[in-house]
């Protein structure tokens with residue numbers, strides 16, 4: 001199938017503008033492979049520390065008998081998605097020994113549950129926890145004891161952080177080893193209904209907790225299609241999973257077989273194997289485009305408008321919102337998984353899942369099929385589905401027909417002719433507008449602004465009945481440098497109530513929303529952010545006043561205020577909060593660059 005001309009053009013433009021960064025990156029990886037490619041370079045007194053506690057694997061590691069796999073794990077048993085990882089390392093060591101290899105836990109990384117911190121001070125650490133994870137992965141891998149990297153991470157900032165950290169050791173092969181979604185609980189729509197009733201004071205706290213606990217109820221990833229599950233999709237489209245590993249449930253024989261296959265595959269694709277597939281070659285411009293295309297085709301999390309540029313930078317690649325917007329114009333929406341529809345990822349998986357999406361994208365020429373993946377047979381392998389054939393792991397073509405066309409459709413008959421995410425821009429800056437989760441009748445909103453500097457004040461104004469009208473709620477000073485760019489997902493229920501009361505409602509913010517946010521039209525990640533930059537220049541949002549008419553339109557790609565801001569004074573920014581660890585993240589806020597570049601002090605100060 002020939003590649004779609006727009007995908008071809010955007011890819012060529014990304015390759016061109018990435019040339020300086022990409023060649024510098026690949027040169028560094030070449031140097032790393034030569035200098036630190038395996039543990040041979042370690043002086044004995046250093047090396048001995050690396051296997052002192054390896055017990056039964058000591059001989060194998062010390063005599064370089066086979067590849068030694070470094071496991072970077074984001075295990076904690078508070079995050080439902082990461083709880084299954086507690087037992088993975090011991091199993092992976094056994095799988096490694098089966099093929100003459102060894103495995104060691106090279107290090108742990110933190111994993112924040114954005115569901116627990118949502119709407120609370122901890123959410124102001126969330127975006128920067130991604131870079132903390134990248135830094136922590138680097139601490140583990142810098143021991144240079146390893147011939148390959150197994151990455152155990154699922155949730156929002158964890159996968160992007162692990163990609164960034166592992167890419168700086170891209171001379172090694174790396175495979176993400178997922179754990180899978182929890183069983184489906186209370187439906188997401190029912191969950192949302194109870195939340196809105198609670199926001200209106202028509203449901204008790206006990207009602208809310210009962211509803212939430214029925215929705216989030218077991219080990220495994222939450223089953224809405226938010227950032228965590230968008231991560232799983234992207235790892236398939238980037239060829240960093242064993243094909244089809246994304247949404248197989250935890251604690252099942254197939255899940256174990258996929259984990260075993262990941263360990264065995266890592267032992268084959270190291271530098272000393274006969275099929276060297278270093279991460280620096282797997283994550284190239286085409287893989288980044290495939291990730292963006294997959295995000296658009298599935299209506300994935302808006303957070304990836306920030307994480308894809310950041311991950312790309314770690315591989316020397318430059319992609320921006322214009323690239324994503326042009327891809328969005330030609331990538332059809334093939335799935336409707338909550339918040340873009342009613343069903344969850346388990347239903348999606350049963351209907352044909354990620355294999356169906358990959359096959360459709362490849363057959364429509366919307367994804368690159370000629371990428372180097374960790375699997376043996378390129379991207380086409382990801383258009384299949386894994387199964388156990390008499391207890392042996394095998395793959396088969398996904399059914400030609402979707403198992404549920406209310407959730408999954410072919411590229412010839414999509415839900416929307418173009419993707420789930422748009423760039424909107426104008427005199428208020430550039431922002432992301434997720435169309436796939438919003439009724440088309442609400443893609444254009446023009447209404448008077450009501451301006452806030454924190455989300456708590458929005459909730460108070462809602463409770464006081466001050467927002468019962470057509471309104472564009474502007475929440476500013478929520479950008480990376482201001483307060484760490486938190487998700488403002490707690491605003492979805494009250495704004496949803498206003499919308500259900502028949503008002504024209506929209507949100508405009510330099511903050512983020514959850515991948516699980518939907519329903520209410522929102523222009524988020526507004527860049528430049530309101531907080532003044534080092535030169536004292538405040539972003540346009542700082543000059544908006546109550547009553548200004550604000551217009552956002554996904555169709556025309558517009559974000560503007562119908563007022564002359566020139567003579568106005570910028571509103572004063574509230575200081576960044578302290579407590580709950582926020583003061584420790586001052587250095588991340590101080591150096592963070594804009595959301596369109598990934599919102600990262602770490603990458604900015606590293607010159608990436």
Ligand SMILES: O=C(O)[C@H](O)[C@@H](O)[C@H](O)[C@H](O)COP(=O)(O)O
Pocket residue numbers: 113114115116118156225226227228301303487489513514515516
């Ligand atoms: O980007 C995301 O997907 C969110 O951060 C998600 O990980 C977070 O947990 C949401 O808050 C969950 O949704 P609810 O808060 O609606 O449960």
Ligand code: SF4
Pocket residue numbers: 079080081082112113114115116155156221222226228
């Ligand atoms: S998907 Fe979100 S809420 Fe669920 S475990 Fe991961 S971070 Fe927490």
